[in-house]
Amino acid sequence: MLQVNEYFEGQVKSIALNNSDGPLTMGVMSVGEYEFSTSKDEEMTVVSGALQVLLPGDPALRTFHKGQSFNVPAGSVFQVKVEEESAYLCRYSD
Numbered sequence: 001m002l003q004v005n006e007y008f009e010g011q012v013k014s015i016a017l018n019n020s021d022g023p024l025t026m027g028v029m030s031v032g033e034y035e036f037s038t039s040k041d042e043e044m045t046v047v048s049g050a051l052q053v054l055l056p057g058d059p060a061l062r063t064f065h066k067g068q069s070f071n072v073p074a075g076s077v078f079q080v081k082v083e084e085e086s087a088y089l090c091r092y093s094d
Contacts, residue, residue: 004016005025008032008034010064012029013028021093023040024089024092026088026090027087027090028085028088029051029080029082029086034079038078040075040092041073041074041091041092041093042091043070043072043091044064044070044090045067045088045089045091046066046067046068046086051063054078063088078080
């Protein structure tokens with residue numbers, strides 16, 4: 001069953017699924033700045049556009065472009081800055 005999620009007054013939207021690749025979300029982000037928290041380890045891949053990300057322990061934002069990935073540990077908080085509408089794929093693991 002697909003689950004549709006909406007955050008930040010509709011500025012971030014995702015569709016969650018669980019298939020042979022495990023739990024995933026595919027989503028889009030409008031221009032803006034966002035803070036997310038994690039309950040599981042996440043691997044995020046930029047599908048279109050770019051995300052500027054402040055990961056736990058990093059001193060500054062890093063930019064990830066289409067095709068690039070980054071990892072976020074479970075139980076952490078990270079910030080994302082989006083300067084153009086962008087899409088992502090997020091894979092979750094325990």
